[in-house]
Each structure stands twice: as structure tokens, then as C-alpha cells.
Amino acid sequence: MQTNYQVANTQALPAGAHKVLRNTYMMLGLTMVPTVIGALIGMSMNFSWMAASPIMSSLIMLAVMFGLFFAISANRNNSFGVVLLFGLTFFMGLMLGPILQVALNLRNGGQLVGLAAGGTGLILLIVASLANLFFQVPAASLAISAVAVLLFSGFILYDVNRIVRGGETNYIMATLSLYISIYQLFVNLLQLLMAFMGERD
Incomplete structure (x- = not known):
């Protein structure tokens, strides 16, 4: 995010x-x-x-x-x-x-618990990102990126699992879901790498 x-x-x-x-x-x-x-x-x-x-x-x-x-x-x-x-x-x-x-x-209880956990993480990530826009805290940026890397890695596993188990049968929606997760994972991982390993001129 x-x-x-x-x-x-x-x-x-x-x-x-x-x-x-x-x-x-x-x-x-x-x-x-x-x-x-x-x-x-x-x-x-x-x-x-x-x-x-x-x-x-x-x-x-x-x-x-x-x-x-x-x-x-x-x-x-x-x-x-x-x-x-x-x-x-x-x-x-x-x-x-x-x-x-x-x-x-419940028959889909595991899915509901996972959805609640993922939704909570996503909402916290959005709120933290919005708060960081106003308060501009470098430590917050790094924390948000770290959480995002973990969260979107989990989303990728979840999406692949759904595809393998037949939970998602539409390849366009499956592609969209994986693409967004991979894109966000890349952006946030890049920010972490720049912060910790970036070499300034």
C-alpha cells in the first residue's frame, strides 16, 4: 500500500x-x-x-x-x-x-478465521499508511513495509491454495488477485531493501 x-x-x-x-x-x-x-x-x-x-x-x-x-x-x-x-x-x-x-x-470456519485475520491486517495496513501520510515517520514507513511484505506473502499463499483447491475457477480473477499481491510484495520489499541496503552517492 x-x-x-x-x-x-x-x-x-x-x-x-x-x-x-x-x-x-x-x-x-x-x-x-x-x-x-x-x-x-x-x-x-x-x-x-x-x-x-x-x-x-x-x-x-x-x-x-x-x-x-x-x-x-x-x-x-x-x-x-x-x-x-x-x-x-x-x-x-x-x-x-x-x-x-x-x-x-462451521464448514468454512478455517476460511472465515483466515479471512478475518487477513482483513484485520489489511485494514491496519491501510490505516497505518494513511496515518503515515499525515505524520511522516520514517520508522512507521519501515514498519508498514515489513507488515505489508508478510501480509502479501500470506495472500499469495492463500490465493494459490484457492486455485489449487478449486476455490477460484476464473483465471482472470485469479491472475488479478495474485498480481496485486505480487506487485505490493515487490514494492514493499524494494522499500525495505532501499532503507537497509541502499547506498547513497
């Missing part, structure tokens, strides 16, 4: 904001790990107790969430805050268990 080939103006944001934004992007990426682990564990758990007492289970979940929010806020200036943040994201992943169990019991 990113097509700005010039290095953004590093003075567009105060110096401290660059560091916060860079660390936020890095931490956001890291929080996906405990979320995925929590979701995988949650899919194998028995959540029948939640159905038996929905009000009580909702109150317990809210108490844990708000307790972790408070603890993270109280420890925001030390490393224990990071541990608590990972704990919260693990818990949030765990709480995805019930909806993932229901979704994966």
Missing part, C-alpha cells in the same frame, strides 16, 4: 515521539505472540462453564481485564509492565477460544 519512495522528514514529529512510536510498533508486533498462543490453548479448552453462568463468567473476565489494565498502568515505567502487558494479551487470546471453537465448527 505504501508507494512513497522518498525518505520522510524526520522533523515532522518531536524526537521523543519517534521513540515512542517505534517502540509501540515493536511491542504491538510482540503482543501478537502471546495472543496466538493464548488462542491456540483457548481452542482446546472446555468453556461450558461460561455457558452455564454467563453473567458470572462475564464478571470474572471483566475483573481480570480491568485488574490487568490497572496493574499495567501502575507499572508502565518498569519492565514488569511489559510482562503484565504480555499477560493481558495472552488472556485476551485465551478469551478468543469460544468464538474460534464456534467458527472452526
